[in-house]
Amino acid sequence: MTAVLDTQVPPPAGVRDGAFGNATHLVCRACGEKSPLGPFYACMECFGPLEVGYDFPRVTREQIESGPKSIWRYAPLLPVPADIATFRSTDPGFTRLVDAGNLAADLGVRKLWVKDDSGNPTHSFKDRVVAVALSAARELGLNVLACPSTGNLANAVAAAAARAGIRSVVMVPSNLEQQKIIASAVYDTTLIAIDGNYDDVNKLASEIAGEEEGWAFVNVNVRPYYAEGSKTLAFEIAEQLGWRLPDQVVVPVASGSQLTKIDKGFSELIKLGLVEDKPVKIFGAQATGCSPIVQAYEAGHDVVAPVRPNTIAKSLAIGNPADGPYVLDVVRRTGGRIADVDDETVVRNIVRLARNEGIFAETAGGVTLGVTARLLAEGDLDPDAETVFINSGDGLKTLDAVASHVGPKTTIPPRYEAFTDFWRSYTA
Amino acid sequence: MTAVLDTQVPPPAGVRDGAFGNATHLVCRACGEKSPLGPFYACMECFGPLEVGYDFPRVTREQIESGPKSIWRYAPLLPVPADIATFRSTDPGFTRLVDAGNLAADLGVRKLWVKDDSGNPTHSFKDRVVAVALSAARELGLNVLACPSTGNLANAVAAAAARAGIRSVVMVPSNLEQQKIIASAVYDTTLIAIDGNYDDVNKLASEIAGEEEGWAFVNVNVRPYYAEGSKTLAFEIAEQLGWRLPDQVVVPVASGSQLTKIDKGFSELIKLGLVEDKPVKIFGAQATGCSPIVQAYEAGHDVVAPVRPNTIAKSLAIGNPADGPYVLDVVRRTGGRIADVDDETVVRNIVRLARNEGIFAETAGGVTLGVTARLLAEGDLDPDAETVFINSGDGLKTLDAVASHVGPKTTIPPRYEAFTDFWRSYTA
Known part of the structure; x- marks a missing residue:
């Protein structure tokens, strides 16, 4: 594997060799200026956001598959040391990729998977x-x-x-x-x-x-x-599909970091030869009450004007999203789109996901499924293409959102006749 | 592998061959009378509870390890068809076995693991x-x-x-x-x-x-x-320990079924040659406000007198536990014990688990850790032996139990000086 960099930036004093694995430097996403690996997040030259750069060695599928059943199986592709799994962490990741056949039929798409991150230790990505x-x-x-x-x-x-x-x-x-x-x-x-x-x-x-x-x-x-941690969503999707990429992915957008890192993750797998090269369309999902990137997308702008959030999808309610311009770049470059749905649609889609697949999502999951349905209806998502959407969190954390929408079908006294009266009319 | 039965009981009409995998019959746990596999739960002869009997073929570690990352990897040891993984289910299991080093140090034991079933699809076993x-x-x-x-x-x-x-x-x-x-x-x-x-x-x-x-x-x-589904807790513990058994296990007890099936699961692994034979002491945990089996254990009885539950550990609040006598048998036979802790101790141990290992358990987990600590203090659990305890559910479902016990360390205005004033005194 050739180096992605001409020169390496030396690590700061006091940091052990290999502290960041195969990461070699930070690089400004705006001007391309390099910085050493350290507690830095803004470019010294232009104040642009920094991201991690690597010099990857050869990495094989077998090497990954023999690793731990957590994000640490992808340690060579993250800014972490090779011995990361020996440190105490919550060992997140390797969550279910659910083959969502019921939901696919409901939505009229051929193949649909839910990447269900509610299975993480604290139940979110x-x-x-x-x-x-x-x-x-x-x-x-x-x-x-x-x-x-x-x-x-x-x-x-x-x-x-x-x-x-x-x-x-x-x-x-x-x-x-x-x-x-x-x-x-x-x-x-x-x-x-x-x-x-x-x-x-x-x-x-x-x-x-x-x-x-x-x-x-x-x-x-x-x-x-x-932010690099979000790449593991892309890595897991590819591995769980049998080391191949889906055609289109729908991602919830708050700061926008998760969406851009899923795109980066797919690119790295291709560069490393771990999956076959193919285009993946990336779609973003916001709640109408906090949709600054959607507004920029629809106006054809490259920068995002902040908004004051007003939505039940509080985990997506970032009015001034740090990665806004990069989200616009990814969805435009890959042939995707970013769209929004209102709060009523969010609730309806939380119930739709639960009823079809037994997955209880937080409001962000309702946003993402709602936008998936909208993009299908408007012809942006191809119903014949293989589609994955991300459920980033757990419904137990946002019970209030659905509280007034679901409940008992009936209340009866504890007598068999009362039950049969209800059941006969209910199933008639 | 020789058959465990002399005769097979034919399956009921209309049930396909292999519908229950290697299960061959139901058998009464009280009188030993056999019944066919069907929707039966009480013995026709004595009304005793029925359990599933098998004729196991040879099963290898490699065969299991190459299976799905869910309970279906143990399909040959369950009353399910060989093609079970092709049906839509929530695919539970294969939850984390957390090496609980912080908690071990806190409790003064050598090696301790938490089998964390809050990672299941709906966050309980x-x-x-x-x-x-x-x-x-x-x-x-x-x-x-x-x-x-x-x-x-x-x-x-x-x-x-x-x-x-x-x-x-x-x-x-x-x-x-x-x-x-x-x-x-x-x-x-x-x-x-x-x-x-x-x-x-x-x-x-x-x-x-x-x-x-x-x-x-x-x-x-x-x-x-x-009830057979609970055996998978034992199978996973053994596999995740590297195909060997722990020395002692502490299990929450409601009906008592989980405890008896964990014991059954270990026995089956030994019989099949998948782990080395060794004794495993099984311990039970109840909340004082619903501890009918503890009361029978301490009185030296073989039967359990029902109680009216009054505890915050509602998922364990079964006053008339169906498997009570069998729990008594298992804990006595294996050299374990069943003990209880009060509700205040339950809450303290929910916080203890969270603070040490980043695992937020429901009240049942607080009961089980509380009893673990008590059994160590009273000399029933060996601090030098390898210990596993089961966390059967998720703290997000029982937030009220801890609501009045945890909260902010301070409330300050949004000013840096207010923060530094707090921080200096807090860390002094």
Whole structure:
């Protein structure tokens, strides 16, 4: 395998050889300037976002298949050391790729799979990205794992830090629902409630990341490593399909990082010769109440104007998405599209997925299935092509969204005659 | 491999050859009388409970390891057809066996693993037993999958039936918490609320099972098949330890079926030569507020007197456990014990597991860890022996149990100085 780089950037002092596996440098996605591997996320030249660059060795299918049943089977393709599986982590990933035959029939498509990330340790795809961020933090000598969050990310950071035995700090708006606070606080994280909205929390987190030493804000100063974790969704889809790529993939979009990294993951598999080269159309899904990238896409813009979120799909409610321009690039380049659905459609599609496949998704899953149905109806998704959509989280975390839409079919006294009266009319 | 039976009991008319794989008959656990494989659960002679008997062929580790990453890799050891993996199911099992080093240090034991069944499709071990019951229902031509339940079982039945495309009926007390109703109703099951307590619901379910044709009440008339699903916990533990048995296992006890089937599973692995023969001590865990088997154990009785449950561990709150006598037999025969902990201890141990290993268990997990700690303190569990305990469900389903025990460490305004003031005193 030839190097992807002409020159290697030396790692920072104090970092062990191989700390980032086959990663060799950070590179600015805007201007292409290289930086060393470190706790950096913005280009020194142009303030553009940094991402991880590699010099991959030869990697075989057999090597991957003989690895652990977690994202660490793909360690050679991630910025993690070769001995990563020996460290305590939540070992996320290798979730089910569900052959969704009932849903395919319901939607009128030939072949459809659901990549069901509700099976991760804290029941969302965030376990993947946090596990890689945790490794970077450890290798860089950072000793506090932190994040601003309103839900899934807080759960994942608190759980991963507990398991790894390092301190975590999770910052949330003080008016957050009690149940989301419990589901993070139970891990004994240092949960700090902030009297303010999510934007206030986020701003404070960035200030702390800039001022304090030793802090790894997973989605701020170790974001380039964190984001690489999402590539494992692409790797698993390909491996679980028998080492081949699907024709089209529908991905929920918040910051947009997951979508761009799935595209990057497919490209790396092709470059490494692990799958046959073929085009994969990438589609994005947003809720209408927070669809800044859809608005830019439809206006033909390359940049994304921020919006104020107002949707039940709170895990996708990022009004100023960091990867917005890159999402636009990927969907345009691959022949995909980004579209949105309203909150009522989100709820209907949570129920549709549950009823057809026995998978209870959080609101983001309802967004993604809803957009899949819309793109089929509007002719953007090919019903004869092989399609995968991502379910990124778990319905148990967003029960309120469906609470007023589902319930008992009847209430009866505990008598056999009462049952038979109901059953005969119900099944008539 | 020699047959375990002298004679085979012919399958009922209309059931295809191989419908139950290597299972050959049902046998009464009380009097030993054989019955054919069918929708039977009580002995015709003595009304004793029936269980599945087999004539196993040779089964190899390699054969199992090359199977699907679900309970179906153990299909030859279950009452399911050889082509079971071609049917739509939720494909549960093969959940993580977590090497719990932090918890081991906290408890002062040498080696400890958590078998974490919160990773199943509906986040409890019930997915295992329901998947096997669903197969039996299909092979027997039953077309309604049903259960009385107050939680995990309802979720598992509704999801499995949705995925399989068959009708389901879930019966719950009408005063059940709204969130538990939602988490089942979302699968579009026929959820029937019964104006009565759980005993009333259970009684009505048994009456329907006796009167109506075509109904498979998973935990009533197809219970012998259903219960076999729990053996897969034992199979997975052994395989994940590298095809060997642990020294001692701690198991949550409701009906007691899971505990007896884990013991049966280990015995079958030994008989088949898949693991080396060695004794495994089996320990049971109940909540003090529903500990009828503990009471019988401590009184030296062989039968269990029913109690009225009063505990936050609702998934273990069966006051009249069907497998009570068999649990007593297993724990006495293997040199184990059954013990209980109070509700305050349950909550403390939910937090202890979360804080140490990043695993958020439902109340049953708190019971099991609490009893593990108690048995260590009282000298019944050997701290130098290899120990596994079962986490059977997910903390997201029992948030109320910990709601008043965990929360933010502080609430501050969104200013850096407010943060540093807190942080300096907090870390001083």
